[in-house]
Amino acid sequence: MIDPQLLRETPDLFRDSQAARGDSVELVDAALAADAARRAAITESEQLRATQKTLGKEVAQATGDAKAALLAEAQQLAARVKELAQVATDAEAEFTRTAGSIANPIIAGVPAGGEENFVTLREVGTRPVFDFEPRDHLELGEKLRAIDMTRGAKVSGSRFYFLRGIGARLEIALMNLALDKALSEGFEPLITPTLVRPEIMAGTGFLGEHSDEIYYLPADDLYLTGTSEVALAGFHSDEIVDPSDGPIRYAGWSTCYRREAGSGGKDTRGILRVHQFNKLEMFSYVLPENAEAEHENLVSFQESMLQACELSYRVIDVAAGDLGSSAARKFDIEAWVPTQGTYRELTSTSNCTTYQARRLDIRYRTESGKTAPVATLNGTLATTRWMVAILETHQQADGSVRVPKALQKYLGGLELLEPVQ
C-alpha cells in the first residue's frame, strides 16, 4: 500500500513511476478522487454519529412522553447513520481498491521499461574456458549420481527431482555456507512455516500478480509459500518494532513451492526451474532512511557468497516494468552458465521501502513518539539453483567437479566430486 499523504502531496511522483513501470497512470487520478470522496464521506458519517451518541444519552435520561418522542427521533437518526456509515465504508473500499493497485513508487535511477531494459552495474569474475565440450548440469548431476529427474517425475510429476548422495550433501553444504555467512552479518536464523494464511499472503503482495504461481490448499484455506519472504514479512505483522539501533535481520531457511504456471516449455531440463527447492533468504526491517544503504549491504553479502562459490557473475539493476508491485528497486545477480552461454538469475534482492510494511502494519516509533511504517528488504543468499552454476563452472574433462574451497569444509574436506560408475 502506498502512502496516502504522499499521494496527495506529490501525485506526479506516482504518475512518473506508473509510467516507467508501464502501469496505468490514470489509476493515480482515480485514487486521488477516491481519497477525496472517502474523506468527505468519513467526515459526514462521523458528524452524524456524534449527534446520535448525544441523542442516545438524552434518551437514557428522559422519561414519559419526552422519552417516547426522543426515541422516535433516535430511531430515524439511526437509520440515517447506518446509511452514511455504509457510504463511508464503500468509499473506503474504493480507495483501498484503487490506491492498492498502485505499485510502490520506484526509486530515482531505476531504469524505465520492461525485462530487457535492465542496466548492468558490474561484471565480476572470469568466465570459465574449457578445452573440452562442457556438459550441462543435468548430465553432470547424473554422472555424479547427484540429481535424479526421472524418479522425481515418477513420484511427483514434471519439474520434481531427487537430490541424491553427493547432490543432497552439496545442497546442504551450500545452505550451511550461506547460513554461516548470514550469522556473521548478524542475521537471526528462522526456520519458517511454508503454509500461510490468506491475509499474510495478500499482505506481502503475492496474491495479486503472482496468484497463479501459488499452490493453494482449499480444504484448509492455506497457501504454500514460494519464498520464506512471506513468513519473514508476516513475522512482525501488526507489531511495533525497534530498528533504531540498526537493521533487524532474519535469515529464513525454508523449502519453496512454485507452480511455474506461466513457464510451460521453458527451462524444462534439469533443476533450473522446478516446483520445489530450498532457499536461505535474508530479510531486513530498517528505518526508512536506511533502506537504500541496507539494499547495498544485502547485495554485498550475496556477492561474497557468489565469490565464495567461485562463480562468474553480473549484478543488474532490474527495470521498472520487471519489478514486483512491492519493490521500489531490485538488484539481481546472475551467474554465468557455460552451456547456456548466458547469465542466469541466482539471487534477487528487493527494497520494498515502506510499501509492504504499510500493508502488514509493521511500524516503529519515531523520535517524537509517533508510529510510522518501517522499510523492509529481502534477498536470496543461496538456493538449490546455485548448484547449476557450481556444477557447470567447476567441471572437468572426465565429468568430475572441483569443489570451491569455501564449500569444502562443509563436505568433510572433499575437494572433488567424482562420477559414480
Add this chain to the structure above:
RNA sequence: GGAGACGUCGCAUAGUUCGGCCUAGUGCACCACCCUGCUAAGGUGGAGAGGGGUUUACACUCCUCCGUGGGUUCAAAUCCCACCGUCUCCGCCA
C-alpha cells in the same frame, strides 16, 4: 475429530449476571518533574492504537478499536451468530 473453559488499552486484572452513570477502573512496568545524603522509598503529573477535521508545527477537536467479522437495539466490552486463537480432558495419528 468430540467435550469444556477462556480471549479487555505493554504485562496483570476489574467490568459481562440484569445493555445506558464505561468518556473502560486498578496494580505493575514506563516517561517527566518534585522531595530525599546517595542502585532504595515517597509525592505530583503524563502516557494505548487507527482514522477524520484544523494546523508550518504544537495544541485542540471528533469518530473508531474490549480476539476477528456479522447481527439485534435509540444505545453493545455486556445479548445473538459465525470464525480465529489459547488452555484442559477424550479420541486418532507419523
